[in-house]
Amino acid sequence: MNRRRFVASAAGAGLATLSGPWGVAAAATDDDFAFAYFGLSAEYLLADFYGKAIEAKKIDREHLNTLKTGRTYARQHAKSLTDLLVGGGTDAPTAQDFDFQWPKAVFADGAKALETGETILGTLQGVYQTAAATSTEPTFRVLFASLASASAQQVGLLRAIAGRPEAEPFPVALDLEAASDAIDSYLG
Amino acid sequence: MARRSRAAVFAIVVVVAAALAGAAKPQSDQLTIYAAASLTDVFPALDSSQRYSFAGSNALETQIRNGAPADIFASASPVNTQRLFAAGLVDKPVTFTANRLALIVPKDNPADIHTVYDLKRKPVKLVIAGAAVPVGGYTRTVLKKMGLTSVLAKVVSQETDVRAVAGKVALGQADAGFVYVTDARSVADRVTVIKIPAWAQPRVRYEIAIVSKSSKKAAAQAWIKNLLSKKGQAVLKQFGFLPLPPA
Numbered sequence: 050m051n052r053r054r055f056v057a058s059a060a061g062a063g064l065a066t067l068s069g070p071w072g073v074a075a076a077a078t079d080d081d082f083a084f085a086y087f088g089l090s091a092e093y094l095l096a097d098f099y100g101k102a103i104e105a106k107k108i109d110r111e112h113l114n115t116l117k118t119g120r121t122y123a124r125q126h127a128k129s130l131t132d133l134l135v136g137g138g139t140d141a142p143t144a145q146d147f148d149f150q151w152p153k154a155v156f157a158d159g160a161k162a163l164e165t166g167e168t169i170l171g172t173l174q175g176v177y178q179t180a181a182a183t184s185t186e187p188t189f190r191v192l193f194a195s196l197a198s199a200s201a202q203q204v205g206l207l208r209a210i211a212g213r214p215e216a217e218p219f220p221v222a223l224d225l226e227a228a229s230d231a232i233d234s235y236l237g
Numbered sequence: 238m239a240r241r242s243r244a245a246v247f248a249i250v251v252v253v254a255a256a257l258a259g260a261a262k263p264q265s266d267q268l269t270i271y272a273a274a275s276l277t278d279v280f281p282a283l284d285s286s287q288r289y290s291f292a293g294s295n296a297l298e299t300q301i302r303n304g305a306p307a308d309i310f311a312s313a314s315p316v317n318t319q320r321l322f323a324a325g326l327v328d329k330p331v332t333f334t335a336n337r338l339a340l341i342v343p344k345d346n347p348a349d350i351h352t353v354y355d356l357k358r359k360p361v362k363l364v365i366a367g368a369a370v371p372v373g374g375y376t377r378t379v380l381k382k383m384g385l386t387s388v389l390a391k392v393v394s395q396e397t398d399v400r401a402v403a404g405k406v407a408l409g410q411a412d413a414g415f416v417y418v419t420d421a422r423s424v425a426d427r428v429t430v431i432k433i434p435a436w437a438q439p440r441v442r443y444e445i446a447i448v449s450k451s452s453k454k455a456a457a458q459a460w461i462k463n464l465l466s467k468k469g470q471a472v473l474k475q476f477g478f479l480p481l482p483p484a
Contacts, residue, residue, distance in 0.1 A: 083384030090436030146440055226354045229434045236435035
């Protein structure tokens with residue numbers, strides 16, 4: 050397998066971020082880093098959301114594993130994005146850098162919690178789509194595409210729990226400004 | 238009788254001298270505190286009896302390196318205190334508060350700036366602090382995180398400290414500037430504050446340390462202890478600073 054095909058595979062994306070990027074610092078653009086910073090912050094938020102939703106016990110117990118898996122994936126995504134940023138020669142924030150702000154009502158009932166989770170995941174999916182479409186750096190682009198796909202799967206799972214249609218034909222892509230407006234109030 | 242008069246005069250002199258001593262702290266007890274410009278309002282509010290010198294933390298670091306007679310150094314970035322600590326010029330620094338950045342524009346907002354992204358979209362005269370000044374470094378971090386480093390081309394002036402940035406925007410000499418939220422409060426009647434997204438905020442940590450050559454280390458330690466106390470932290474919070482971050 051040559052390098053191009055390796056990078057283009059999903060397995061390549063995982064390994065690339067875990068074992069260190071190739072020449073990322075030289076090739077990545079300002080926008081690539083901006084998408085990664087936003088994604089990392091939102092993944093921390095998502096992991097916190099899942100943790101709070103699990104603690105609140107307002108979502109049927111039969112879906113507990115879905116929430117726990119979602120939290121694990123959010124943490125894994127955060128780790129990959131951290132590796133990407135650090136590998137690109139920049140600092141990466143940690144979850145402790147944020148003071149997440151959750152309105153009381155969010156976890157008071159299951160439907161509201163699921164709606165909030167869907168908002169965060171939909172925002173992530175939208176911004177990762179834009180990132181994958183615009184990034185010119187293969188290491189960033191492949192990871193963003195993988196994260197968009199993972200976010201879409203999780204959106205579907207939360208919708209299924211909420212009893213809403215699980216899929217949509219053309220999920221909306223978001224630029225950073227719109228994505229930031231959608232969830233920044235939760236980030237503190 | 239003459240002896241009694243002399244005794245009375247002596248007693249009065251002693252009483253007056255004692256009263257004067259109580260009114261102002263004797264020079265020998267007074268600490269000289271070098272502090273980041275962003276602490277200009279809060280430190281005297283916490284303790285008005287000390288001698289303060291406020292400036293950009295990088296400039297204060299240089300002065301301490303050159304032997305300036307400071308007892309305490311409070312920096313807006315760990316970089317400055319840690320460099321001095323590594324050089325043996327200050328004792329081990331401690332973190333005492335945190336802050337956030339904001340974008341400010343004049344009240345009449347001539348460049349029509351409403352979000353940080355407008356800096357990229359619209360012609361604007363931007364003022365920031367120099368790269369060596371902590372707030373200047375933090376500003377560049379925000380722009381990098383938001384993918385907006387291209388707006389550095391719109392910078393018309395680089396200032397030596399955050400107060401100078403706030404002043405230029407407040408006076409309408411620039412269309413926008415990056416300052417700490419605490420400095421935005423000091424010119425609140427003349428500027429509009431635009432929030433920087435939480436995900437793009439830099440990690441702004443303030444550190445304080447006793448200068449190694451200080452001859453008033455016990456007093457300096459007591460002063461820092463007061464700053465770290467509930468009372469000290471409450472005063473910082475009152476001025477918009479953030480609580481002590483987790484270690």
